[in-house]
Amino acid sequence: MLRFIVRRIAWAIPTLLLVTFLVYVALRLGTNPVYSFLRANPRATPDKIATYKELNGLGNNYVVGYLNWLRHFVTFDWPRSIKGSREVFPALKDALANSLRLGLAATFVGIVIGLAIGVFAALHAGGRRDVAVNTGAFIGISIPPYISSILLQLLFAVYWSRWFGHTLFPTSGVYPPGHEGFNAILMLKHMALPIVVVAIQIIAVYSRYMRSSLLDVLNSDYMRTARSKGISERRILIRHGMRNALIPVVTVAAIEVGSIVGGLIITENIFDYPGMGRYFLTAFGDGDFPLMMPWMVIIVASILLFNLIADVTYAWLDPRIRLE
Amino acid sequence: MRKTTRGVRYAVALIALSLVAAACSSDSSSDTVPTDTVAPVPEVSYPTNLADCANVTYDYTTPASTSAGMTVTYDIAPEAVWEDGTPITAADFSATWSASLNTPGSITTTGYDQITSVEAGTSDKQVVATFKSVYAPYKTLFFPLVKAAALSNTSDASADFADFLGYSARPYKMKSWSPSQVVYVPNDNYWGTDKALTKKVVMVPKADSDTEIASIKAGEVDFIYPQYYGGITEAVAQDDITSKVTFGGDYEAFYFNQKCGPFADPIFRAAFSMSIDREALFQQIYIPISDQASLLECGPIVPGPYCAGDEFTGSFDATGAETLLTDNGWAKGSDGYWAKGGEAAPAVRWTINTGNTRRENTQAYLIPLLQAAGFNVAADNCDAACYFQQRLPALDYDMAMYISTAPPDPGYLTNAFVCDQIPTAANGNIGQNSQGWCNAEASDLLHAADAETDTTVRADNIKQVLRLMAADHVLLPLFQFPKSGFWRTDKVGGPVDGELNNYTAFRNFDQWTDVDGDGQIVIGAEQWPACLNPITECANSSWMVWTSAFVVSPGVWATTNDGGYALTNLVTGEPVVTVL
Numbered sequence: 016m017l018r019f020i021v022r023r024i025a026w027a028i029p030t031l032l033l034v035t036f037l038v039y040v041a042l043r044l045g046t047n048p049v050y051s052f053l054r055a056n057p058r059a060t061p062d063k064i065a066t067y068k069e070l071n072g073l074g075n076n077y078v079v080g081y082l083n084w085l086r087h088f089v090t091f092d093w094p095r096s097i098k099g100s101r102e103v104f105p106a107l108k109d110a111l112a113n114s115l116r117l118g119l120a121a122t123f124v125g126i127v128i129g130l131a132i133g134v135f136a137a138l139h140a141g142g143r144r145d146v147a148v149n150t151g152a153f154i155g156i157s158i159p160p161y162i163s164s165i166l167l168q169l170l171f172a173v174y175w176s177r178w179f180g181h182t183l184f185p186t187s188g189v190y191p192p193g194h195e196g197f198n199a200i201l202m203l204k205h206m207a208l209p210i211v212v213v214a215i216q217i218i219a220v221y222s223r224y225m226r227s228s229l230l231d232v233l234n235s236d237y238m239r240t241a242r243s244k245g246i247s248e249r250r251i252l253i254r255h256g257m258r259n260a261l262i263p264v265v266t267v268a269a270i271e272v273g274s275i276v277g278g279l280i281i282t283e284n285i286f287d288y289p290g291m292g293r294y295f296l297t298a299f300g301d302g303d304f305p306l307m308m309p310w311m312v313i314i315v316a317s318i319l320l321f322n323l324i325a326d327v328t329y330a331w332l333d334p335r336i337r338l339e
Numbered sequence: 340m341r342k343t344t345r346g347v348r349y350a351v352a353l354i355a356l357s358l359v360a361a362a363c364s365s366d367s368s369s370d371t372v373p374t375d376t377v378a379p380v381p382e383v384s385y386p387t388n389l390a391d392c393a394n395v396t397y398d399y400t401t402p403a404s405t406s407a408g409m410t411v412t413y414d415i416a417p418e419a420v421w422e423d424g425t426p427i428t429a430a431d432f433s434a435t436w437s438a439s440l441n442t443p444g445s446i447t448t449t450g451y452d453q454i455t456s457v458e459a460g461t462s463d464k465q466v467v468a469t470f471k472s473v474y475a476p477y478k479t480l481f482f483p484l485v486k487a488a489a490l491s492n493t494s495d496a497s498a499d500f501a502d503f504l505g506y507s508a509r510p511y512k513m514k515s516w517s518p519s520q521v522v523y524v525p526n527d528n529y530w531g532t533d534k535a536l537t538k539k540v541v542m543v544p545k546a547d548s549d550t551e552i553a554s555i556k557a558g559e560v561d562f563i564y565p566q567y568y569g570g571i572t573e574a575v576a577q578d579d580i581t582s583k584v585t586f587g588g589d590y591e592a593f594y595f596n597q598k599c600g601p602f603a604d605p606i607f608r609a610a611f612s613m614s615i616d617r618e619a620l621f622q623q624i625y626i627p628i629s630d631q632a633s634l635l636e637c638g639p640i641v642p643g644p645y646c647a648g649d650e651f652t653g654s655f656d657a658t659g660a661e662t663l664l665t666d667n668g669w670a671k672g673s674d675g676y677w678a679k680g681g682e683a684a685p686a687v688r689w690t691i692n693t694g695n696t697r698r699e700n701t702q703a704y705l706i707p708l709l710q711a712a713g714f715n716v717a718a719d720n721c722d723a724a725c726y727f728q729q730r731l732p733a734l735d736y737d738m739a740m741y742i743s744t745a746p747p748d749p750g751y752l753t754n755a756f757v758c759d760q761i762p763t764a765a766n767g768n769i770g771q772n773s774q775g776w777c778n779a780e781a782s783d784l785l786h787a788a789d790a791e792t793d794t795t796v797r798a799d800n801i802k803q804v805l806r807l808m809a810a811d812h813v814l815l816p817l818f819q820f821p822k823s824g825f826w827r828t829d830k831v832g833g834p835v836d837g838e839l840n841n842y843t844a845f846r847n848f849d850q851w852t853d854v855d856g857d858g859q860i861v862i863g864a865e866q867w868p869a870c871l872n873p874i875t876e877c878a879n880s881s882w883m884v885w886t887s888a889f890v891v892s893p894g895v896w897a898t899t900n901d902g903g904y905a906l907t908n909l910v911t912g913e914p915v916v917t918v919l
Contacts, residue, residue: 063443099870101501106518165549172557177577182557187550192520192560192861193541285547289518300722301869302729 020327027319031312032085038311039072039081042304049073051302052097070094071304084308094305096298106294107309111276113189114283114290116202118275121210125217126268132218133225134257140230148222155219160212164285167208184208187287209286213279221264229260262332266325273321277314392599392734396765397777399758402786404472407919408455411477413466413895414911418530421486422507427893427909429459429466434487436468436480438496438874445874449754450480473790473918475797476750478904482894483873483884484508500872507891508909510535510849516871519543521886531908536833537853537860542886545863555580555825560863562826562835564845564885566742568697569628575825582825584629587840588641588745588902589820593738595812598761598775600737601685605811606667607677611687612812613660614712615705617651624701625818635816638805639756642819643902645749645798650805651816657712664713677713688719690736692726698740731773734762739773742820744881746842747902749801753789756804756813757782774813781807792918830855842898844885 042048052067068074071094072084087093093103136148172182184207185191194201232238233256241251280292291310298306419427440451453474460467470477486506490496504513510533511523520543525535543560545551554560556577565571572582595602595612602608621634637646664677672678689706691698702718709716716738721730730736745751754760758777760770781804788800808814824839833851838844851860866882873888895914896904906913 060443095501099501099872100498101870109518165553168550168553168557172559173553176557182559185559186553186557187545187559188519188543190519192543193522193539193859195515195522285550287519287544287546287550297869 016327016330019330020323023323023326027323030319031315034315035085035308035312036078036081038315039084039308040077042307042311043073043077043080046299046302046304046307048302048304051304067094071308073304088309088312093309096306097303098301103305103309106306107313110289110291110294111313113288114276114279114292117206117209117213117283117288117290118279119272120206121213121279122217122268122272122275124210125214126221128214129218129221130225130261130264132222134229134252136222136226137229137233138252140226145226148226152219152222155215156223158215160216160279160281161285163212163215164208164282167211168285171208189289209279209282209288212282212286221268224264224267225260228263229256232256232260235259258332262329265328265332269321269325269328270318273318276317395598395775396763397758397761399777399779399782401759402783404790406473406790409470409473409916409918411468411470412460412915412917413468413481414914415464415466416530416908416911417464419508419893419909420528420530421488422505422512422526422528424528425488426464427484427486427508428463429457430463430487431484432466432468432481433457434490434493435483435485437493438485438490441494442496442874447754449750450474450476454480473792475789475791476748477916478896479746479748479750482896483888483892484894484909485873485892496872496874499874501870504871504873504887504891508893509891511540511890513887513891514539516887518867523890533849535849537851537858539859540848540862541859542862542864544867545865546867548865551863551865554863555827558827558830560861561831562824562845562848562851562860563863563865564822564824564839565865567628567821567823571823579827579829580825581828582823583836583839584821584823585836585840586641586819587822587900588747588842589742589822590635590639590641590745591740591742591817591820592635592639593740593815593817594774595814596734596737596739596773596775597777597813598734601687602737604684606663606669607684609812610660610664610669610677611709611714612654612815613656613663614709614714615815616655616657616708617815617817618655620701620705621817623704624697628697628818629821632818632821635819638808638816639743639752639814640745640749640801640805641902644794645801646805647802650802651809654809654815660712671713674715675710675713676715684715685737687714687716687737689716689738689740690719690721690726690730691740692723693720694722701740732762732771734773734775740817744842747898747904749797750789752801752804753785756808757785776808776811776813778807778811781811792916828854830857831860838900841900842902843889844881846885846889846897 048071049064049068052064069083070087070092072080072082072087074080074083091104095101096103096106132148132152136145139145167184168186171184172186175181175183185205186208187205189205190198190201191205238251238255241255242248277291277295279290280296282288283290283292284296291313295307295310297303298310413432415427415429421427436451436454436457439445440448440454453470453472454468455471456467456469458467458469459465468477468480485496486508487493489499489506491499503516507513507526508529510526510529510531512526514522514524516522520541523540523542524538529535545554545560545563548565551560551563551565552571552575555563555575563575567584572584575582593615595608597603597605597608602611617634621632625632625634635641636649636651638650640646642648667679669677669679672681672683674683676683678684687709689702691702693699699720702720706716706718719736720726727741731739731741754771756772756774756776758772758779759782760772761775761777762770762772784800784804784807788797788804791797791800822840822844824836824845826835830853831851832854834847835845835851837850838847845862848860848862853860864882864886866880868880868883868887870883871887873884873892893909894907895910897907899905
């Protein structure tokens with residue numbers, strides 16, 4: 016296992032370099048970073064332009080330029096943003112923390128509930144309860160986040176405030192306006208609606224995955240063998256059924272968490288939530304190359320990392336699988 | 340578990356090498372500075388071919404000053420101090436002048452480039468600004484006034500105020516700023532009588548209009564100032580929310596790019612402009628927004644002393660447009676579009692920002708009518724960032740439609756309409772003349788207006804320019820846009836509706852009261868400043884200055900609701916203007 020992890024990490028480094036190089040080239044071709052800088056600084060002196068190009072690796076040769084950018088990146092000599100001339104790391108760190116908090120909480124809630132519902136549906140396959148779960152799942156998948164967001168905002172903020180004089184869950188932000196410092200309760204209260212919006216989709220998807228995966232397992236030969244040995248149905252379900260049914264689900268879940276790092280663009284926008292999605296939209300709108308490149312690196316790195324986690328978890332759940 | 344075949348590895352390596360090789364061989368044109376190669380042509384050239392656009396040059400010389408110059412002497416109030424108690428002095432005026440003039444990316448050098456010195460007079464509480472020539476819009480200068488001690492380098496302020504605007508000479512000072520909120524608390528050293536009435540004022544971003552409305556209805560924000568649209572009053576309606584809709588300096592218009600493209604041909608442009616029935620369009624698009632509205636006839640300015648009010652009246656003349664084209668050798672081709680010498684005019688690219696329903700409706704209404712009139716018009720839209728930050732400044736459009744906010748002084752017309760403010764390689768690509776309109780007579784009149792102290796003569800100059808704009812079909816004014824404010828009566832009181840149509844918008848919030856006693860007033864902001872620097876291009880957004888610089892920065896003059904200027908308590912009296 017250890018050898019596998021080391022090998023995967025060793026492979027991940029060139030992959031990361033290759034993908035970030037491609038992203039670097041794509042951003043230079045697609046956004047013209049020097050022009051973006053000049054648009055924000057129309058009377059920049061040649062010295063300033065040269066410094067900006069040097070720090071961002073924007074020389075004529077893409078390979079040399081990329082290596083130059085990489086040198087500044089790995090030594091934490093990050094260039095400041097074009098808009099506002101601000102340090103990039105604090106903003107990126109805050110956005111990442113916000114997105115991870117929201118994404119992981121929503122994924123955890125969504126997967127736990129989704130799996131439970133999936134097991135329930137599989138155990139009652141073909142019955143009315145199964146039909147109800149399936150119908151609910153289809154409705155959940157079909158409701159886009161911008162609809163569920165507005166409905167939840169109306170119900171728990173607008174109408175609740177009208178009925179009871181105060182909102183149950185706020186419509187936006189991480190904290191109430193004017194709050195400064197850390198407060199877990201207030202934060203959770205503000206995250207409640209975005210978590211529900213994201214979790215609705217996850218619950219719907221994972222209940223479907225779990226149901227079909229568990230049905231496959233429950234009908235397999237080794238389950239029949241286990242039953243014939245007289246093992247209790249509860250033990251069969253937990254030790255043999257659930258564990259095997261979880262294998263494909265866990266793989267998908269790990270990859271999905273990796274993509275959540277990139278932000279939940281629609282949800283974050285509607286709830287004015289300052290995460291990675293909002294960060295990227297703003298940076299892209301301004302053509303802010305110094306903001307976009309580190310964002311891209313984190314996205315690529317997180318996808319590679321969570322793919323690795325998926326593989327390791329896969330092997331842990333199924334000892335027959337050898338990571339060689 | 341997983342074995343990568345040798346073939347796959349080779350394929351991946353081959354693809355990677357190909358990409359690297361392709362990248363290495365890429366030319367550097369993609370990120371080089373777009374430059375106009377200015378050909379030394381003797382006369383104005385107006386290509387209709389887009390590829391030739393970069394070669395356009397303008398044969399115009401800014402008129403030399405006819406005066407020996409002028410001085411403006413300001414007497415700063417003895418009690419005027421910054422938030423830390425240090426006095427406001429001539430050094431702050433000098434620093435503001437130097438930073439505005441010299442900072443790379445300065446939002447405007449206009450006016451400051453007419454100043455030759457800013458010095459202390461009889462004491463450091465007296466400022467003498469010396470101008471090269473008479474500069475009539477001098478009231479627009481030194482606002483926002485920046486604290487000298489807050490600048491690291493008065494020749495380049497671009498690295499300052501990245502995430503905090505710590506100085507203040509106004510009732511409130513900034514306590515903190517983040518991408519999520521800005522918090523203002525009372526400035527204890529503020530010397531005026533209009534001291535802050537609430538412990539805390541918080542502004543929070545509410546970029547999505549549905550969230551903005553939900554927030555005020557839920558009581559999470561106390562006040563919002565959204566761009567007005569038909570139906571918004573009904574959308575926000577609630578017993579404890581009141582509103583005011585008023586008219587200020589915002590106006591919407593069509594603009595025609597004359598630097599290149601189909602409208603570089605003055606006959607084609609005139610005929611196109613004459614084919615637009617503004618009155619019908621007004622009934623279709625704007626009356627549903629406000630039934631009290633009337634068609635804007637002035638041009639790029641709102642009604643007032645600088646506009647006669649009939650400059651663009653009678654702009655629609657479909658028959659005249661046909662006659663104009665046919666008299667000049669144009670004829671409709673088999674496709675129904677106008678062509679000259681058998682060659683069709685280039686298609687007109689009408690650009691707006693996607694998602695703006697009103698503008699999209701305008702396109703949907705007007706494009707079929709224009710096509711039926713023989714003009715090959717097509718929507719060529721992009722998102723707001725692309726539209727406002729790339730396409731318009733780069734003059735990469737044929738026809739555009741947007742709202743502008745006119746400050747009280749008409750000096751902004753010089754920036755936006757004189758020949759020497761068309762971005763070209765010759766002037767370092769500066770200027771805000773995004774129409775590419777170069778009319779020497781109009782440019783001379785605008786420059787003369789800036790150097791005219793007699794307000795009647797100045798107004799006459801501006802009115803003449805507006806008529807020249809109408810004659811040249813530079814734009815078609817449409818609508819003086821309403822300004823709207825909505826607030827919770829159970830949470831905020833006082834003169835909330837006092838300055839909604841002011842250029843500085845709700846800057847009077849220091850006089851608002853905290854009705855619900857929660858210790859704060861919360862304002863929802865439709866746009867959020869990506870930066871706080873009031874000197875640089877960052878400040879090129881109304882919301883940026885409304886939420887930051889205008890709150891803390893003093894000025895000699897304040898704008899008034901009726902589009903004028905009033906002295907502030909920064910000075911002891913009217914500045915003394917002396918023409919040399």
